Amino acid sequence: MFKSLRSQLVVALGLLVSIIGLLQGLSSYQLCKNGMGALLDLRMEQVGQRMRDGYAEGIPETPLRGSQDARDIVLVVWKPGQDTPFRSTEPSLLLPQNAPQGFSTSAVNGEEWRIYTLRGPAMTIQIAQRLSVRRELEEATATRTLWPIFVLLPLVWIAVGLVVRRSLVDLNRLGREVQAIDAGHLQPLRTAGVPTELDPFIHSINHMIERLARSIEAERKFIADAAHELRTPLTALQLQADNLQRDIVASNQERFCELRGGIARSGSLITQLLRLARADAPVSGAAIERVDLADIVRATVADVLPIALQRGLDIGAESIVSAHVRAIETDVGMAVRNLVSNAVRYTPDGGTIDLYLRVEAGMACIEVVDTGPGIAEDLLPRVFDRFFRANRDIEGSGLGLSIVKAVAQRYGGAVALRNRSDGPSGIVATITLPLDPEPRS
Ligand SMILES: Nc1ncnc2c1ncn2[C@@H]1O[C@H](COP(=O)(O)OP(=O)(O)OP(=O)(O)O)[C@@H](O)[C@H]1O
Ligand SMILES: [Mg+2]
Structure with missing residues (x-):
């Protein structure tokens, strides 16, 4: 009951x-x-x-x-x-x-x-x-002689409620910690303050977390090693293909270009795999620095400007405030670049891409808004899955958003994608990261 x-x-x-x-x-x-x-x-x-x-x-x-x-x-x-x-x-x-x-x-x-x-x-x-x-x-x-008992009984019920509640506070905390365990958050559970009866339970869970972390790390390392090993022969292959192009007869040029395109696609897949494996790796404290997000936003816009101009895309940083986070600069740059490159890739020629940098409730928030076709609502929850691609007409490896998610989680932030609700079709992609308010000495 x-x-x-x-x-x-x-x-x-x-x-x-x-x-x-x-x-x-x-x-x-x-x-x-x-x-x-x-x-x-x-x-x-x-x-x-x-x-x-x-x-x-x-x-x-x-x-x-x-x-x-x-x-x-x-x-x-x-x-x-x-x-x-x-x-x-x-x-x-x-x-x-x-x-x-x-x-x-x-x-x-x-x-x-x-x-x-x-x-x-x-x-x-x-x-x-x-x-x-x-x-x-x-x-x-x-x-x-009976009235003291009738007065005391309700008080005893209240006392029992309070005592039980107090005793279960640590258990509730433990429940929340267990609930928070996932592949991106594999911290062992704290035993301090928890009733000794629960020690065996906590130790088993902590062993399980340890084994899980080891196997996830082994899988990540395998992917990183495999991508690294594949990159060298693939680069050589690409070079050879480049050299060979001159000697290919005109009637075979089209098929040869397809072959080169295939090699290039494999190359970018391997690059994305390597990036994902790096973003998934545990972060070392020494490499973390104070990163200026405004600089990153401006640099990203400058990076994609040539291709945007070529395609008639109007790209601009709309409202940019000063915001700093503690992270590895290349990680944050890579995450923002992935969101902007999605906007560039999926927005038809002549469209508009706006970038915003805001500060909300202790979080820095970068928003990339485009005028592309958007994503079907039923597919939206899956866009962060590895290798998932909602639009197969346009080339991509399906790893970009997984990389953004891994970077955001690495620094205690989050990423979200939604369709625009202000009229035109398009996507609003948001990455939030905890603010670093004070410059540290
Ligand atoms: N701004 C956008 N507008 C429309 N669809 C998008 C947008 N951003 C992402 N998508 C959809 O989400 C899918 C997943 O995006 P993701 O960036 O993870 O992979 P990708 O762009 O296909 O490949 P890559 O690894 O090269 O980035 C895309 O294939 C695309 O269908
Ligand atoms: Mg992408």
Whole structure:
């Protein structure tokens, strides 16, 4: 019924404490009731003894019938051999003269009475009290012992809730850390402050994270090595093809150009693979510097300007503020270049590409907005997948956005792509990186 550990603990502990509290309440109620009964008996016994010691004569001979309060005890004195009481504080009440010595209970005048009978050679003394009055007194006193429990029980529930919540704070923190584990964030879980019972669990997860990190690193290294090894023969192949072009007969030139194009495509695929493997590698702190994003934006625009002019694209940096981040400059440059080169590549001739650099909530944000065809909404979530290409009519390796994502994650940032919502079709590609507010010495 209760799926969360916290609810289970609160309900179980709360119920346990409540049951113990109620049992304790019931037993003190019963004990108090019995104690009150014993006290009332003791009082009757003491009154009886006092009367035997000479106070019996003090009872008026003819008290008014029914004058006594219903809650009072009734005192009756019998003389041996007489059928009517010698003295009685309530003459209408005819107690059984032959009641056993000590305490007994009898029904007289339609009511139950508790009677204490004390026989002596000179007189028999009887003290009587209505059972209903005694019960009322006993219950009223015993009930007073219950109210602390009824006041304390809700407080106990609140205390149990707070204690359980406090005990699970570290567990919740652990849950959040486990949730944050992914290929880009493979930090071991912290054991500090976590209940010792969870140590084996945390150690197993940390071992798993370690193994995962090792195998991801091995895979990354393999890709980097393979790309590196392939690059040299491919460059040689390209050179040979360049040299060979002159000797190819005119009728074969078209097919030869296709062959060269293929070699060039393989070359850029390998370059992108190498870049991705580098962007995925753990970053070394020493290589990190304070990077001026405005410079990078301007340099990127300058880089693509010749090809943009050639294609009639209007490219410009619109609003640029001063923003610095801590990163490796070539990484950030590569990420921005990938976004801008996508805009250039997928925007038809004569289109417009605008770059913005803003600062929002402690993050520097570079936005590249184009007037291209945009991307079908159902394909958008997949554009960061490796080798995914939404548009197969235009050449590309499908790795550019994966590189941007790896760079952004490397420095605690993010990248997002969405279709424009301000009228014209096109893409708004955004990369955000944590700001470095102060120049460091
Ligand atoms: N600005 C854009 N406008 C339209 N489609 C885009 C845009 N940017 C990316 N895309 C789509 O997303 C896909 C993935 O982009 P990505 O940059 O990862 O790979 P690519 O451009 O195909 O290859 P490369 O590795 O050379 O960059 C592209 O194939 C393209 O279909
Ligand atoms: Mg691209």
